[in-house]
Amino acid sequence: MLTTQQADYLRSLAAPHVADAEGRRTPLTHLARRCRTSPRESWPGLVAAHYARSAPGPGPQALSARELVEGVRLRLLPEDALDPVPATTMSSVRELADGVLLALVLDRPGGVGVLTDIDVRRAGHDALVDAALARLARLPVEHEEVSTASGAVLHFLTADSPFTAGKALILGDVVRDLTGAELPDEGALVAMPHRAEVVYHPIVDGLASDVLDHLQAYVAGAHQAGAHPLSPRLYWWHRGDLVALTEVDPRTGGSALRLPAELRDLLRGMHRLHRAGRLAGRAGTDAAVDLPDLTRATARSVKSLPEHPEALAGTFAQAVALAHAACGQDPRAADADTWDAWATATQLGSALFTGTHPLICQLGEDVLLSVPACPAEPPADARGWLDALYLALVCRQQDRIAWLCRVPLAALRADDTVDAYVLHWIDTLQTYFTVGAVCVPDKLLAALETSVPEQAGRAPGDFVTMVDRPPVALFHRLVTKDADAFAEALADAVAQHTAFWGDSDAPRSRVALGALAMACVAHDQGLPVDAGLPYLPRYLVGGERVEDIP
Template structure:
């Protein structure tokens, strides 16, 4: 293979010899003082025999000569202007001085205004911007961009992630990534999470994004990276091979390109990396894994999985954490069919989950566990080897509170805080909340100490202090038990009742009809309501997601 046979560095869709030929054909058509990108023309020529190239080149430049020359009125500019994304290296050097308003919005991407004419598109210059007015031009460019016709579809990828693809014939489609929240609502019909979305704009005709809502973001980032690189190379209208993080209106590149070795790597910024780590941890604990899944696991599947996990546990004590997660999911899921926990099989699931949670963090002697009359396991003794799993500890404590296991509550609160603080997948407010509960159920600290720790929990759960959990999850799920506890220790019956109703409403709003097991029971609020009930608060047991016979102790049975 000769050097002429290799792909051209600037027009990779052509060989070096073909690119040289195309440049020679185009040269006579250049006007003095102007430089034109040959990318789209090269794509057109790459699909045609070379004997047709002179006609294709002549037709291309004839269309350009008919294009706008910059003498439009302000009204004409406002009618046709669109916000546009361009590759950084695509703006001719001699135009840079007349595009001072344009700006780099992310690695590899330039934002500019373009006028959509009958036969071509031209970039607006500073003179155009001055003629129409910067603010008016910006508003018109956004409005016109959002009227560009697009289509969309969802694509499933390995690992369960769902990608949203938005595409169309217009060269402005990719520019809609700048206003992704509006696109997601208008085109796809969904609101983006506070954490934003991962997005790629491989060509000017499409964008693909993934909302950052659960642990599938890890699979999505790899799938988006592979797609962006392939689509960018295929063209036409190549824009960027990078993966970006859209967050509160800004784009941040996750892709790092080594130009010497021409290799790509993904390096999320620290805030996003912490968020991804926290989401994966939440998924593994069964909190978010099935929130957006089309077909979450049914009760039979969960029952089968729980039985299999118990079988493994009899043989291998190291599987205790997996068995605990499986039983917690089963206990929640059974409440879809038995919302008050009136049946013994549902109680068995809650009791077994409580036993396993306690054993995981504090150890346990050999014991017998049931899941109905026919399923019985003789479990071995477990040593006290608490894992660094802060959310698992909270689940275990909430279960012990709901099942009124005073001894287990005490032992869980003696788990060293240093162990739980080794969990780097949770935000600081989670650890402060654990400290609050440990202090409350321990003999040593005073109520002033408890209040101080609760205040730290509340202060660190604000948006600025959260980097690992989605804001929606913090507000609707994690924060509610702390808010209830505040009213509980204040012995404020009326305000507690209002806060409990709000917590249940927030729980329902967050899960929004999902069939996920966690949607069935508001575990943290249930634990706080159980404490309040035992303290004589007038707690109404007939509330959604608060199993009545657990709350009022009518289903509770003795633990062996």
């Protein structure tokens, strides 16, 4: 931190203050950090003030209960900071997570020391913890955001204090105070490589999977290089608890990531949602789309299918994005080009899941595209199947609806990135459109009961509540033929869609696809549908734009 000349000068300033050190090493790390950012002429004052604060004071046993409460702090310590046997029996120390101890300490001019059981009994454990948490909340920290190559954002909380790492205990409150945003229910990846730093990444999108190795590598390096190392592990902050994600070999010191099943399933599910552009306000999913560019790109993808039939799934996803994006410029779906986008997406969706003879797609007046014949080999993509069915319902494709409902549910159950409610919902729709409403109630009830965040583990809670569940609730009102309840549920579905996407320009923000599909079915069954609701293109709801599709 200092040049040789600066270090010699600092030692000369410190020497008179440690004359009675009796040969013990006296670290100057803290002083070096402060001096390197201060003018040289201020160094004598900084050194004198430092040692004045460090002058011995009365021990804990000489303090009253009130003085103990006024001086108590929460501090994170490495797992080997205390002798293992006393640490397990002290009421002031507990294991916070693998590799980290949480201790009640006394912050006095003479230094920081762990409170004894006598101290804890004298002041009261709860009173000490409450006071220490309040003091931790008031500790100021600097907040810096750093973007990785993948676009993921790492947040750094730093302060020149031995108590900074304790901010991980109250991370939700800290994030709210610093950014005005709440940590997601899914939590955050967190690390405390040394006592003066907390690093975190909120789990808000599929990039959390990409950042795992990057963050673990940073933590390992920062732990080795830090003046006061704390933990080389990566943790999952979830509902106020820290769960270690890094397994350290005590013999070799080597480490490896070991994710609990709950987090592994969540990250896999979010990664797929993120790649499909289904998450709101997440990096890479909310940028504005250039409609002509997306149209040309989709046309190129369709043209390449004869040589690359394996790209059909990606081409279908691109066509779905185009259909949504077209309604950004044409929210009523009044234009022929908008209809072409919806028709093409419908053709590709049914082709992907049910196979097809050779067919012709159209994107614009003069753009006719050939799609080769393909076998019925439905991929394990449950939400992709829902997209295909929703499109067929909107475009009134009765044959394609029937074909899609014959796709074996077992093939879609192989999609291990979705929660159980998605498969219950698919089972409900397949039953309704093949057998009728008589066999639906039990299946619909299962979909409703499981489409809540508490039952889900592979999708974010807000996505479950605001995107996936509204079509299920709408279908419930549709099969009961309750016009008023359906109208209320439809307005709520649109409100949920609006709240989820906010001001995002992502393609999927332009249309509430599931709600639109249910509105089209309701319209055709004679239920009144409010034509003025946003995100439900009126000429698709009413069928005025619907044409024959090859």
